Structure formats: C-alpha cells, structure tokens
Amino acid sequence: MGTLQIAIPKWNITEFSGYEPITTFWQDFSIADKFGNRAIEDTYNRAKFEWKDNYKYWTELCLVLNHKIWQWHERDNQKATLYDRLWREADEMTAEWSEEQQEYYFEVTD
Template identity: 60%
Template sequence: MTFREFMQENGYELQTTFWNDFSIADRFGLSAVQDTFNRAFEEWKENYKYLTELVLVLNHKVWQYHEKRSDYATLYNTLYIQADQYAAENLKDEELSYFYDVTD
C-alpha cells in the first residue's frame, strides 16, 4: 500500500507533494533529505495544514526506514521531533485541534 493509499484509507486527502519530495531526496542522500526538510519547513511552517502533513510524512518515513536504513530513520526521527515540537508549541485553538485530530 502506498502512502497516498494509506492516507486516503484513513480519510485524509493529501494536500502537498511532501511525500514525493522526500522520496526523491532519499535517492540523493541524507544531506538532500535535510535540505528538503529545511526548505519545506521554512516555507510552510506557518501553514498549519501543510505543517501537519509534513509531520505525517516525516513520521511515515521513520517507519519506512526503521528496519533497513537506521541512518535515514534516525534523521527522519530528528526532523519529525523538530516539526512536531514546533507544531505543539506554536499552533493554537482550531489549528492545534486540527493537528492533533489528523496526527492522532
């Protein structure tokens, strides 16, 4: 099952290209993953729906690599924690509710 199919099965319709962006970056190494995160996070951290999807993608990338590529899993986990913590500390009211509803 693809990430898109998994999300649709759970009632979530993708709004960004984050999954594809990170999948492309995966092919170019850890520095490309970090660069992709830096660009996406800086560009979209103020958009609560995109930030939510970024956290979802990072979390799924951790699971994608946790058994076969610990270096990727470790980086994705670090990025996930950073984005998740930012969301928890900066989103308020309906935005925070949306974040927790979607990521729970």
C-alpha cells in the same frame, strides 16, 4: 547518458486513515531519499522556510516525516534516525499554535 528513474513508493495514507494529501511532501521526500541524508535535510529546510506558517501544510509535513521513520526503521537506521530528529523538531513547533490549529493537527495525526 541514461535517464534517472525514481520509483516513488505509494503512500497509503488515504486507505489507512481517510486523510487526503494536500501537498507533494511525500513525493518530495521520496525523491530526496534516493539522494541521501543531505538531500532529505535540504528538503526539510526548504519546506520549513516555505511552509512553517501554514498549519495544514505543516501538519502534513509532520505526518510524512512520521511515516518516513516507519518506512526506513528496519532497512536504514541512519535515515530513520534522521527522519525521527526532523519529525521531533517539526512536532515541537506545533506547541506554539492556537487551540484551533492544534486541534486540526491532533485530528489529522491521531
């Protein structure tokens, strides 16, 4: 039986914006991409369950979801649409944050 190899695309967020990732969300979703939309949704639901109260992790999750929309928008419309729906839900949850937390979110995602 062969081994499963998954090439994880480089996330150039640090070069692009100076932001240093603090989670493995990019890798987690890149792995889920290989297993399809149900795996992507499962990865999102697990992150939501575990990290929805950590505003810095949640901010990075929103950033990853947004970048995943752009990664897939010309190659796989179904994946891009799924990532867009998840990003909208995740972004909407930030509306209830404190002013300080929202300031962090907008600073990182702007």
